[in-house]
Amino acid sequence: MDLPLALPRRQTGFREAALFHPRSVVLLADPALPEAALLAANLAAGGFQGQLHSVGLAAAGLTEAPSIAQLPEAPDLAVICLPPGRQEQGMIDLAARGCFAAIVPVASPDLAALSERTGVRALGAHSFGLCLPGIGLNASLSHVTPKPGRLALLTQSPSMARTIIDWAAGEKLGFSHVIGLGTNHGLGFALALDWLARDTRAGAVLLDLRRIKNRRMFISAARATARTRPVIAIRPGGHQGGSQMDRGAAADAVMEAALRRAGVLRVSGLEDLLSAAETLARLKPGQGQREAGVAGDRIAIVANGQGPAYLAADAVLQGGGRLADWDNSVRGPLALMLDQPLASLGNPLVLPPSQSHRLAEAASLVAAVRGVDSVIVVHAPLPGSGAEAVASGLAAAAKATRGAPILVGWLGEAGAAPARRLLEGGIAVFATPEAAVRGALHLAADRRNRAAAAELPPREVLELAPDREAVGRILEQARTDGRRGLNELEVLQILQAYGQPVVPGLQAADSEAAVRAAMRLGFPVVLKILSPDLPRKTEVGGVALGLKDVASLRAAAAQMLKQVHQLRPDARLDGFLVQKLAGGGQRGHELRFHLGDDPMFGPWISYGRGGTASDFEPDVAYDLPPLNRNLALALIRRTRGARLLEGFRDHPAVDVAQIADTAVRLSQIAVDFPMIEDLIINPLWADPQGVTALDASAVLRPSGTLAQLAISPYPAELARPWTLRDGRSLLVRPIRPEDAAAHAEAFRSLTREDVRWRFFNQLKELPAAQIVRLTQIDYDREMAFVATEARAGEPPRTAGVARLIREPGRLEGEFAVVTLPEWKGQGLGRHLMQRLMEWARSQGLKTVTGQVLADNRPMIAFVKALGFTVTRSDADDDVLEARLSLV
Incomplete structure (x- = not known):
């Protein structure tokens, strides 16, 4: 949404708009701190459109006040540049004056506790600050003033922030937001990402990640942001912490997996981050998203020199991309344009140096080819003049393309600089062929990640019916025994309780019991020591394979006990596990x-x-x-x-x-x-x-501790059967991604009037992106109950859907409900709404609202019967607002 110039009516407590779109800012500063003078100078020089005040520091461009209480108005945002011992009183005074949003660019060892006591929420500690170039706010420790643009940067490191801002200035890239989280003990990534997901001024988002406080909130907010714009992340220090894959380096691989699930592009270093930013920040919305189900890595190369063209082709293949291919339908127009034989017009497409002025024309033609995902134009230096004209043509072609995006590798330095400056203002331009290819591959990776996060899964669901009580008994017994480790038999029984096939096996207290077990199973068998303290049994000789008779079994058992007692005399032993030899001699x-x-x-x-x-x-x-x-x-x-x-x-x-x-x-x-x-x-x-x-x-885990998943699991416990008035049975459950196909079918069965009333528009078909949005939901911040009818031999059929979306950090949710024509008049809509209200109360929501078209009389009567009040919308005479208090 476009943000208003004026903020809505003031409320008590923290407001996101006060932080990210303030009208007035106050600097609380101790002149003895070195950050104070830089903050004051940056605030004054930024061209802020609102009011700037200071307390404790006299500075040009800021209106000084004797105290916070004597400020002429309650500021929206405070910059607290005070020693730790004075911060709490400053925050108390701010809260008393009605200011609850702050930035702390200095040390604050107890910031989280200060915020809890005072109600003032802050970025920090050691925050780089906040830059909002669109409104002229530079409340940061930057050495240069960021220009307005569409890059958004969320960073924990002030040095990284300065590096990226400095690079962007050289590349003529600007920022919508620069948000310094510092140590991330105050306001974190989730709040900022939720804001960026709604702010249309933000284009590509850059993340500098070190520490995440709330894993679930972060993934949820990152996914919401990545639905609508590229998000690129870097994690300095990610490979530190150990050499074993499942210990040290696993942390880095897990972060990459988490970001992939959120649709975020993870890059490995600063050079890659800047390359990805250069590419993705230049793209127009929708570029590079041409065909569903395509990896996006089919790259075309157009060059005015054979050597640089082949370097680019090598880089594509080495980077895991593909060289796009085209047939004579493309070669024909190229041959006419370039006066060359068809056979020479493949990929890379190399123009003679004398034809360099046609690079833009050739790139435009190739970009329109359906099998091309991106085009890289490589320009090598030429004798004489004319480079500026070529650059201008390429800039125009890149901005005008309606097909694949065009990236440029403009080679050289001394003679190339003037032409490259013409390009840098509007398109992705790089100094080497390899860098241009890296940018195209980042574009492909971003496309793959975001497509995977929005993929529509098939209907098939692995329906599990686990014996949870059996698993609970196993875990309870371990707790009773005072142990954290489970023996192999216990773990295999847990897997069996979830339907996992396991090798047949029997527990044996001693070698003779092992012989009897082997006789029951049938030779050949495997013998294992059974112990919760020996997860790696082979390291102590605790496994014997392929035992074919009683004698070999007895000998293996005796040797196994002897070796285990020698190497691990402290290990608890639960006897032996005898298992049938798997595989039957087959390869596997x-x-x-x-x-x-x-x-x-x-x-x-x-x-x-x-x-x-x-x-x-x-x-x-x-x-x-x-x-x-x-x-x-x-x-x-x-x-x-x-x-x-x-x-x-x-x-x-x-x-x-x-x-x-x-x-x-x-x-x-x-x-x-x-x-x-x-x-x-x-x-x-x-x-x-x-x-x-x-x-x-x-x-x-240690007793009393539980894991929290980073991604909210499917709330299967909310599924309940329900009977309609005519006796038909439905299952009412939370929606899940596998409902995508059924959701599309249900939409097609709606009447034109139902579609207009539900979507405020006459849609003929739900776009795939919309189906993803409706079926892949975050159960922590949204709920959709779907009523389905089971049909023998066929997929379940959708009868109705009710949805409630809550704004992050708010106690209010917006509802929508629709019942399919065949199911109307059965009380289904009321039941779905009651389930929504039940969920809303369980989440602590206070109010439920919804928008209804003024001519939708059935819905107006329906919500009034549920207790909603209905009023005319201030923004649109054709829309009514329904509101229900849950308290």
């Missing part, structure tokens, strides 16, 4: 799933090759629970080894969907039992006959 795949925990993002799931050396296997993919089948399949396919599962030489083909189902079951265990800290299935045996868990280990 040893795989591994791991449910672990990250300090920043909580539970994660990794997948890769299994076996004893799996800890050193670099080919591992990560994701966050909850997972559905689609996400689980994508997790598996991100590994290089996934190709082997389709069959290769002596590796048999296996059913990848069954492997994915294992990930879904593991994900549901993480949702249902947050007291589990670590669970490993290794190996998971996959062969043409199926998928079987052969070994597993698990560790519980």
Whole structure:
């Protein structure tokens, strides 16, 4: 939405608009602090359109007041540049004057507690400050004044902020927002991202991530922002913390997985961040988003020199991209334009130096080709004049393209500088072919991430009916025993309770019991030591494979006990586990799933090759629970080894969907039992006959602690049956992504009048992006109940939907409800609204509102019957506002 110049009526307490669109600012400063003078100078020089005041510091351009209480008006925003010992009193005085938004650019060891005591919420501590160039606000520690533009920067590091601002000034890029979070002990990423998601002035968003306070709020806000604009993230120090994949480097892989789920592009260094910003900040809305289901990495190269063109082509292939292809329907027009034979007009398309003036024309033609996702124009220096004319033509072509975006690699330095300056004002331009390719590949990666976050999954859902009581008894017994580790048999029983096939096995107290167990199972068997303290049994000789008779079993048991007692005399032993030898001598795949925990993002799931050396296997993919089948399949396919599962030489083909189902079951265990800290299935045996868990280990969290998922899980507990007046039965449950196809079908069955009343427009078809938005919801901030009818042999049919969306940080939600024609007059709409109100109260909401077209008499009567008051909208005479208090 476009923000108003004037703020709405003042309210008590913190308001986001007071921080991100203030009318008046006060600087509370101690002149002895070195930051004070810079802050005052930047505030005065920024051209702020509102009022600027100061307390404690006399500075040109700021109106000084003796105290906060004597300010002529309550400021919207305060910049607190005071020593830690004076900050609390300053915040108390601000709150008393009616100011609850602040920036703390200096040390504040107890900022979170100060905010809790005073009600003043702040960016900081050690915040770089806040720049809003569109309104001339520069309340920052910047060394240059950022220009207005469409880049938004959220950063924890003042040095990173200054670096990016300095680079942007050289590239003639401007900012809509620069927001310094500092140590992130005050206001954090989620609040800022939620604001940017609604502010149309923000284009591409850059994130400098170090510490995230609330994982779920961050993912939710990042996903909301990435739905409408590119979001690019960098994490300095992400690879520090250890060398083992599942310990140190896992933290970096987990962050990348979390950002991928949110649709955020993760880059690995400052050069990549600036390259991605250069590319994505220049694009017009919608560029690069041409065809659904396309990776976006088909790149065309147009150049005026063969060597630079081939360097660009090499960079495309080395970076994982593809060279776009075109047929004679494209070569024909190119041949006419360039007077060259068809055979020479492939990709790269190399023009003779004398034809450099036609680079823009050729790029425009290639950009219109359906199989091209981006075009890179590489210009090498030429003798004589004319470069400026070529640059002007390329700038015009890049701005005018309605097809693929055009990026430019303008090579050289001394002679190229004037022409490059012509380009830098409006399009993505780079100094080398490799840098231009990197920009195009960032564009492709951004497209893939955002498309994956908005992918419409198929209808199929792995319906689980786990025996949660059985799992609860196993975990309770471990707690009673005072242990956190589970033995292998207990973990396999947990997996079985979720429908996971496991290798048949029996517990044996001693070697003779092991013999009896083997006789029941049938030789050959596997013998394992059973202990909650030995998750890596092979390291102490705790596994014997392929035992074919009683004698070999007895000998293996004796040797195993001797070795375990020698190496781990302190380990608790629960006897032996005797298992049927899996695989029947067939070739198969040893795989591994791991449910672990990250300090920043909580539970994660990794997948890769299994076996004893799996800890050193670099080919591992990560994701966050909850997972559905689609996400689980994508997790598996991100590994290089996934190709082997389709069959290769002596590796048999296996059913990848069954492997994915294992990930879904593991994900549901993480949702249902947050007291589990670590669970490993290794190996998971996959062969043409199926998928079987052969070994597993698990560790519980310390007593009294539970995990919190970064992504809100599906609230299955809210599903309830309901009977219509005519006796038909429906299931009323929260909507889920797999409802996408049914949602589209339900829309097509609405009458034209129903469509206009629900969407305030005559839509003929719901766009795919809208279906994603309606079915992939964040259950922490939104609820949609869908009523479905089960039909034998067919997918469930939608009968009605009711939705309630709450604004982040507010106690108010906006509703929408629709009942399909066949189901009207059955009381379904009332029931759906009652379920919404029930959910709203459980979330602490105080008010529910909704907009109704003035001619929608049935809906007006309906909401009045539910107790809503209906009033005319101030903004639109054709719209009424319905409001209901829940308290």
